[in-house]
Amino acid sequence: MELNPLYVIAFVSALLALYLYLTKNNGFFKNHPIPCLPVEPLFGSSRRLVLKRTSFQDFVRACYDRFPHAKIYGMFEMLTPMFVVRDAELVKRVLVKDFDHFVNHRPMFPSNDDPKSTMLLPKTLFVLKDQRWRNMRTTLSPTFTGSKMRQMFELIVECSERMVQHYRREAETTGPQEYELKDVFIRFTNDAIASCAFGVQVDSFQDENNVFFRYGKELTNFARPHVFLKMMGYQVFPALMGRLQIDFFDSKHSQFFTDLFHQSVETREKHGIVRPDMVHLLMQARKGTLQREMEREAHESFATAYESESLHNTEVPSGMLNETAMVAQCIIFFVAGFDAVANAMTFVAYELAVAQAIQQKLYDEILATHEALDGKSVTYDALQKMHYLDMVVSETLRKWPPNPASDRMCTKEYKIVGEDGEPDVTIPQGASVSIPIAGLHYDPRYYPEPERFDPERFNEENKHKIPQGAYLPFGLGPRNCIASRFALMEVKAIVYHLLLNFKFEPTDRTPIPMRLAKGFTTLRAEKGMHMKLIPRM
Numbered sequence: 001m002e003l004n005p006l007y008v009i010a011f012v013s014a015l016l017a018l019y020l021y022l023t024k025n026n027g028f029f030k031n032h033p034i035p036c037l038p039v040e041p042l043f044g045s046s047r048r049l050v051l052k053r054t055s056f057q058d059f060v061r062a063c064y065d066r067f068p069h070a071k072i073y074g075m076f077e078m079l080t081p082m083f084v085v086r087d088a089e090l091v092k093r094v095l096v097k098d099f100d101h102f103v104n105h106r107p108m109f110p111s112n113d114d115p116k117s118t119m120l121l122p123k124t125l126f127v128l129k130d131q132r133w134r135n136m137r138t139t140l141s142p143t144f145t146g147s148k149m150r151q152m153f154e155l156i157v158e159c160s161e162r163m164v165q166h167y168r169r170e171a172e173t174t175g176p177q178e179y180e181l182k183d184v185f186i187r188f189t190n191d192a193i194a195s196c197a198f199g200v201q202v203d204s205f206q207d208e209n210n211v212f213f214r215y216g217k218e219l220t221n222f223a224r225p226h227v228f229l230k231m232m233g234y235q236v237f238p239a240l241m242g243r244l245q246i247d248f249f250d251s252k253h254s255q256f257f258t259d260l261f262h263q264s265v266e267t268r269e270k271h272g273i274v275r276p277d278m279v280h281l282l283m284q285a286r287k288g289t290l291q292r293e294m295e296r297e298a299h300e301s302f303a304t305a306y307e308s309e310s311l312h313n314t315e316v317p318s319g320m321l322n323e324t325a326m327v328a329q330c331i332i333f334f335v336a337g338f339d340a341v342a343n344a345m346t347f348v349a350y351e352l353a354v355a356q357a358i359q360q361k362l363y364d365e366i367l368a369t370h371e372a373l374d375g376k377s378v379t380y381d382a383l384q385k386m387h388y389l390d391m392v393v394s395e396t397l398r399k400w401p402p403n404p405a406s407d408r409m410c411t412k413e414y415k416i417v418g419e420d421g422e423p424d425v426t427i428p429q430g431a432s433v434s435i436p437i438a439g440l441h442y443d444p445r446y447y448p449e450p451e452r453f454d455p456e457r458f459n460e461e462n463k464h465k466i467p468q469g470a471y472l473p474f475g476l477g478p479r480n481c482i483a484s485r486f487a488l489m490e491v492k493a494i495v496y497h498l499l500l501n502f503k504f505e506p507t508d509r510t511p512i513p514m515r516l517a518k519g520f521t522t523l524r525a526e527k528g529m530h531m532k533l534i535p536r537m
Contacts, residue, residue: 036074044076055516064439091469095477151276305480397473
């Protein structure tokens with residue numbers, strides 16, 4: 001059979017066009033006086049990560065360590081050129097002092113300003129841009145103050161006590177058991193967020209496959225084939241994905257949470273029900289009755305991400321929070337908290353199991369607090385005053401940050417003036433900037449012996465020596481994590497209740513040393529986090 005030359009020409013032309021498209025940015029850093037990681041077609045500088053040869057955290061650290069004397073270097077995340085900032089002071093300038101040059105996240109996901117659009121992700125605080133982000137952030141920020149956390153804290157305590165009772169009953173029946181702690185803590189965060197974000201009470205320890213838990217695991221499983229294809233599509237064809245309205249969230253998940261939220265609001269408005277949760281606070285915000293309160297309190301966690309004062313004077317137009325926008329915030333709150341907070345709890349337990357002396361010291365503080373409460377349940381304020389607990393949680397978040405890297409987009413050209421004879425570097429408008437959080441957290445300039453778990457880094461004498469731009473578990477500046485107080489409250493509450501009742505003990509299956517799951521996935525142990533819960537008498 002004779003081939004038609006036109007078909008051959010068309011095929012070769014298509015391959016050439018694809019190659020040119022995939023390599024069009026490869027020379028991006030030739031005109032910038034900074035070192036750059038090698039680049040390959042399609043993979044960029046990320047082949048080992050994309051092909052699951054290394055974990056996300058280890059990848060970020062390895063890239064960071066390639067240029068120990070550079071303040072900024074270049075790399076490619078697949079097709080996207082990234083300026084990577086590896087100096088704490090420069091990080092602070094990008095995220096705080098010169099925030100007006102870096103207002104938005106880079107456009108990883110399709111944006112859609114059509115109010116009639118059914119896409120939820122573009123309406124979330126994480127994806128919103130410019131003034132719409134500023135308006136939404138200002139509207140939502142009073143939801144996460146310390147006083148609002150006090151109101152929600154009783155819901156967290158209920159979930160914590162229910163979990164402890166479940167494992168105490170199991171221990172009484174079968175003796176001390178080995179558990180995969182990521183599964184244990186995901187069940188807790190599921191129940192806590194279901195209660196606090198949607199006003200729904202579920203018990204994932206008794207009803208192990210409830211729809212809330214099932215959907216939560218699906219939403220945060222970024223390794224699902226169709227989710228991976230969506231992520232690739234957002235990277236390679238972002239405009240097309242937006243025009244086709246291909247949302248990150250599956251339609252069944254979006255519809256479930258939309259219906260649930262609508263029913264909750266309708267029932268509360270009809271019967272005048274008031275419950276100290278996010279649904280109630282969002283209803284207040286929509287009505288304009290949610291008041292801003294004092295931001296900083298006497299005993300805040302070191303890791304707390306504070307609201308920027310630059311947002312306090314923002315005039316917010318009415319109508320920012322329609323029901324679709326409210327649902328979108330609840331879903332992203334659920335997705336962010338379901339896995340990331342469970343990871344923090346898991347790694348706290350891991351470090352305490354490995355370092356028994358530290359575990360004992362923390363238990364002594366917890367026991368002293370418990371005895372001072374004289375039989376009453378722990379309060380938000382009592383938890384905030386536990387300094388060693390805060391040190392342990394802060395050090396865990398240093399070693400195991402929820403996000404190994406963050407990003408910004410340069411919204412107007414930014415010039416970095418060279419020092420000591422170094423050339424100036426100009427970041428052009430529209431360029432993407434990466435903040436290598438895991439690299440900064442393991443930089444020996446800021447943390448001597450960074451591989452060692454040492455809560456004393458965060459004692460009263462030492463914590464003030466840590467540069468602001470070198471500790472970023474919840475980000476920094478106006479675009480930091482709005483819910484850091486809630487996340488820290490959850491982590492501390494469950495650590496308090498579990499350690500008061502159980503001892504964490506490693507087993508033969510505990511990953512020592514730690515081996516993280518490979519690929520672009522959330523932070524987790526490669527083969528699970530197994531250890532025993534030994535009941536205390």
